[in-house]
Amino acid sequence: MRTTVLDRAGVAAGASWGNAGMLNPTLTVPLAEPGTLRAGLQGVLDPSSSITVPPQADMRLWRFLLQFARHSRRSRWRRSMQIFNELNRRSLDAYAHLTESGVTAPVKHRPLISAATSPAGLAPLVREIEEVVAVGGSARYEQIGSDELHAMEPALSDRVEAGLLLHDQGYIDPPDYIAALADAVRARGARIVEDFDVSRVRDGGEAGVVLLSPAGHELHADAAVIATGAWLNTLARPYGVRQVVQAGRGYSFTVRPDPIPRHPVHLPSQHLACNPLHDRFRITGTMELRDPDSPAEPRRIEAMVAAARPMFATVDWEARREEWVGSRPCTPDGLPLVGPTTSPRVHITGGHGMWGMVLGPVTGRLSADLITGVPVPAWASALNPLR
Numbered sequence: 001m002r003t004t005v006l007d008r009a010g011v012a013a014g015a016s017w018g019n020a021g022m023l024n025p026t027l028t029v030p031l032a033e034p035g036t037l038r039a040g041l042q043g044v045l046d047p048s049s050s051i052t053v054p055p056q057a058d059m060r061l062w063r064f065l066l067q068f069a070r071h072s073r074r075s076r077w078r079r080s081m082q083i084f085n086e087l088n089r090r091s092l093d094a095y096a097h098l099t100e101s102g103v104t105a106p107v108k109h110r111p112l113i114s115a116a117t118s119p120a121g122l123a124p125l126v127r128e129i130e131e132v133v134a135v136g137g138s139a140r141y142e143q144i145g146s147d148e149l150h151a152m153e154p155a156l157s158d159r160v161e162a163g164l165l166l167h168d169q170g171y172i173d174p175p176d177y178i179a180a181l182a183d184a185v186r187a188r189g190a191r192i193v194e195d196f197d198v199s200r201v202r203d204g205g206e207a208g209v210v211l212l213s214p215a216g217h218e219l220h221a222d223a224a225v226i227a228t229g230a231w232l233n234t235l236a237r238p239y240g241v242r243q244v245v246q247a248g249r250g251y252s253f254t255v256r257p258d259p260i261p262r263h264p265v266h267l268p269s270q271h272l273a274c275n276p277l278h279d280r281f282r283i284t285g286t287m288e289l290r291d292p293d294s295p296a297e298p299r300r301i302e303a304m305v306a307a308a309r310p311m312f313a314t315v316d317w318e319a320r321r322e323e324w325v326g327s328r329p330c331t332p333d334g335l336p337l338v339g340p341t342t343s344p345r346v347h348i349t350g351g352h353g354m355w356g357m358v359l360g361p362v363t364g365r366l367s368a369d370l371i372t373g374v375p376v377p378a379w380a381s382a383l384n385p386l387r
């Protein structure tokens with residue numbers, strides 16, 4: 001089978017470039033839950049909140065919010081969590097498989113440090129991990145005190161007094177990793193075509209599909225996978241996909257502390273995830289439910305700097321670079337969309353929300369199996385894009 005990847009910009013033009021690169025199966029949970037709903041409601045009133053909703057939401061965003069609220073019940077969270085458990089327990093193996101298949105960028109495996117100014121700041125995280133374990137997830141973690149924490153990670157400031165080490169997780173340098181993935185895809189004989197804006201996917205029945213661009217280009221294929229991130233609805237709607245894929249915009253920037261932290265650091269009270277890339281330190285955060293194409297809001301970066309500044313000792317926050325905004329493709333029930341649509345020739349792989357990096361290789365595998373007729377496990381039907 002020959003594969004062609006089309007992108008209207010280039011490799012990693014969307015959320016896959018500027019994200020935190022954390023591969024944390026233990027913390028990969030449905031976004032829809034009572035705590036997120038509460039934070040979202042606060043965000044309508046407080047523009048510096050970690051989750052923000054524009055006061056003038058359009059009809060599409062209202063539909064998303066109403067469905068999200070319906071899925072935010074604890075019982076629904078538990079049901080979705082069981083599907084996440086299936087995905088999570090396969091996620092790091094799927095990365096190992098990519099390494100064996102020729103992706104040269106490393107997946108690193110130091111423990112994730114969650115840090116707070118007091119043990120109370122870690123309590124909600126511990127509760128969440130216990131809930132994950134209660135529905136069959138796995139977690140190997142330990143709480144550590146200030147001395148051990150600072151010995152492990154000298155870049156943390158003196159205000160940080162409580163730590164939680166989460167083992168059996170991974171992290172990547174997203175720009176490097178995605179570039180290496182693209183190289184491996186090309187080396188295995190696939191074609192990557194940049195600057196191809198797909199305006200329509202036409203199903204020609206037994207003759208296959210045609211992908212059309214506004215510039216008049218056409219690509220003919222036996223089958224197409226729509227994987228257009230937060231823009232998924234535009235091409236997928238004619239094929240029966242009713243789930244709203246809402247942009248949950250996040251921001252990131254990089255700094256160069258000396259020394260660069262050796263571990264990925266999660267600041268649960270500040271809602272920030274910070275990742276050592278090979279030569280810099282990336283800070284990521286915020287969830288802005290807005291149009292993916294609206295301009296970046298500099299005050300979100302300022303709010304992130306204000307939250308992160310007290311937590312690290314050696315950062316020149318004014319020398320930050322690579323300020324970036326990107327869109328998490330969020331579904332109302334938090335589950336990805338993977339599988340065929342009303343046409344057996346048009347498939348969807350998307351809607352991973354906050355977890356596209358950790359889950360992408362697993363759902364990519366499922367997607368390939370569904371297209372080529374390899375049997376998939378029964379739980380994968382929960383990801384049906386027509387649900």
Ligand SMILES: Cc1cc2nc3c(=O)[nH]c(=O)nc-3n(C[C@H](O)[C@H](O)[C@H](O)COP(=O)(O)OP(=O)(O)OC[C@H]3O[C@@H](n4cnc5c(N)ncnc54)[C@H](O)[C@@H]3O)c2cc1C
Pocket residue numbers: 006007008009010011012013014015016017018019020021022023196197198199227228229230231235248249250251252273284285326327328329349350351352353354355356357358359
């Ligand atoms: C701040 C932030 C931090 C994050 N941290 C993590 C993390 O630590 N771990 C984790 O697992 N996940 C994380 N995520 C989530 C993760 O980045 C996303 O879930 C994932 O990147 C989505 O991948 P995607 O391929 O679906 O979308 P994208 O990466 O957005 O790719 C979509 C692509 O489709 C192209 N496209 C769109 N429309 C068209 C069209 N009509 N024709 C042609 N091309 C088109 C775009 O150009 C783009 O390249 C984070 C996200 C953000 C924003």
